[in-house]
Amino acid sequence: MGLEEISREAVLAAIAEHDNVGAGRFERMQGLARASRYVVMHEGGEYDAKALVMSAHRSVVGTDLDAADYGAAEEKLVARLGRIGFEFRNIETHRLAVGGEGFGEIPGVPEGTTFVNRRDAFDRGVHKQLQAGISGTGETGAKSIVVSGGYSDDKDFGDEIIYTGHGGRGKSGKQVEDQRFTASGNAALVTSSTTGEPVRVIRGADKKSTYAPDSGLRYDGLYRVAEAWRQPGADGFMVCQFRMMKMTVGTIVAGEPQTQALMPIPVGNDAPVRIATKVQRLVRSTQVVNYVKKVHDDVCQTCGVRLEIGDRAYSEGAHIRGLGRPHHGPDVYSNVLCLCPNCHVLFDYGAMVISVDMKVLVHGDVVGELRQHVDHKIDAEHLDYHREHYS
Numbered sequence: 220m221g222l223e224e225i226s227r228e229a230v231l232a233a234i235a236e237h238d239n240v241g242a243g244r245f246e247r248m249q250g251l252a253r254a255s256r257y258v259v260m261h262e263g264g265e266y267d268a269k270a271l272v273m274s275a276h277r278s279v280v281g282t283d284l285d286a287a288d289y290g291a292a293e294e295k296l297v298a299r300l301g302r303i304g305f306e307f308r309n310i311e312t313h314r315l316a317v318g319g320e321g322f323g324e325i326p327g328v329p330e331g332t333t334f335v336n337r338r339d340a341f342d343r344g345v346h347k348q349l350q351a352g353i354s355g356t357g358e359t360g361a362k363s364i365v366v367s368g369g370y371s372d373d374k375d376f377g378d379e380i381i382y383t384g385h386g387g388r389g390k391s392g393k394q395v396e397d398q399r400f401t402a403s404g405n406a407a408l409v410t411s412s413t414t415g416e417p418v419r420v421i422r423g424a425d426k427k428s429t430y431a432p433d434s435g436l437r438y439d440g441l442y443r444v445a446e447a448w449r450q451p452g453a454d455g456f457m458v459c460q461f462r463m464m465k466m467t468v469g470t471i472v473a474g475e476p477q478t479q480a481l482m483p484i485p486v487g488n489d490a491p492v493r494i495a496t497k498v499q500r501l502v503r504s505t506q507v508v509n510y511v512k513k514v515h516d517d518v519c520q521t522c523g524v525r526l527e528i529g530d531r532a533y534s535e536g537a538h539i540r541g542l543g544r545p546h547h548g549p550d551v552y553s554n555v556l557c558l559c560p561n562c563h564v565l566f567d568y569g570a571m572v573i574s575v576d577m578k579v580l581v582h583g584d585v586v587g588e589l590r591q592h593v594d595h596k597i598d599a600e601h602l603d604y605h606r607e608h609y610s
């Protein structure tokens with residue numbers, strides 16, 4: 220007696236038992252050494268396919284499922300589940316197709332889902348850290364963060380969060396030394412700022428925040444890391460800060476049938492659509508930027524390149540001190556540089572800074588001198604601000 224003896228009712232009973240005792244305990248009860256590559260999707264939940272089959276088989280037949288019934292191929296297990304009406308998917312190929320393991324939305328956990336505690340959020344796969352506020356690595360990026368008011372420099376505006384990195388705190392909870400971007404969690408968020416990968420935001424109970432839940436934790440959707448910088452914190456030490464902006468998530472397009480390819484082909488969108496959203500944005504003066512670009516004849520002030528497209532030149536206006544919170548830089552010509560696209564990216568992400576004596580430094584090395592013009596006076600205070608916050 221083998222897989223064909225397993226009924227839909229027995230699998231549903233196994234799902235009920237799973238929900239009653241919890242995923243971890245249920246899988247241990249089945250003696251699983253490692254999780255299956257497949258999950259069964261049922262009424263918004265996800266269940267280890269192998270654990271369900273083993274439990275269902277034991278309840279129907281009265282004995283443990285013999286490895287000879289399915290060999291090394293888990294596909295036999297899910298094939299049986301499919302024949303009795305269950306949906307399933309391969310975890311590995313799905314994660315590759317949607318952008319990497321553990322990134323983005325977690326199936327079955329919609330925005331607004333609440334959790335009793337960190338362990339609950341951990342078990343659901345939303346935040347795979349029981350203590351640290353940042354989950355991820357400098358190599359791959361950040362997968363999720365917990366916002367709970369743990370740092371006095373945090374600021375929560377709802378769809379925009381100024382999030383403080385980790386490190387440098389003493390036993391009292393106060394900062395006792397500077398934070399650094401090289402710390403694992405901070406490095407993960409810096410990587411996310413360049414890759415653009417979405418980061419799950421989980422808010423914890425915080426009486427000081429009108430956006431936090433009253434108790435436990437709540438998954439509040441995907442955010443992108445729009446900016447990263449360092450500045451003096453409330454305790455006088457340098458802290459790493461990250462501007463997190465809420466992302467609008469569109470409709471998920473159903474996947475195509477699985478192929479035998481080593482890597483799954485990502486599902487695209489044959490007919491991208493526009494959606495209406497309500498946003499607030501800063502109104503920038505195009506006259507200010509155009510003036511600076513014209514003064515320099517579209518020549519990059521840091522590398523001297525003048526991009527030409529046909530009979531026209533192209534350059535970009537880069538604000539030295541960022542507009543809007545928390546930088547509140549002015550939209551005036553003395554706070555703008557004329558840069559090529561490459562140098563603009565380096566400057567915005569802090570890989571490029573301008574020294575006090577107007578030397579251009581990239582990754583700490585002097586590569587030239589800032590080109591200046593008599594009709595474009597640059598405010599040294601803005602350069603100081605940029606250098607102090609990003610270098």
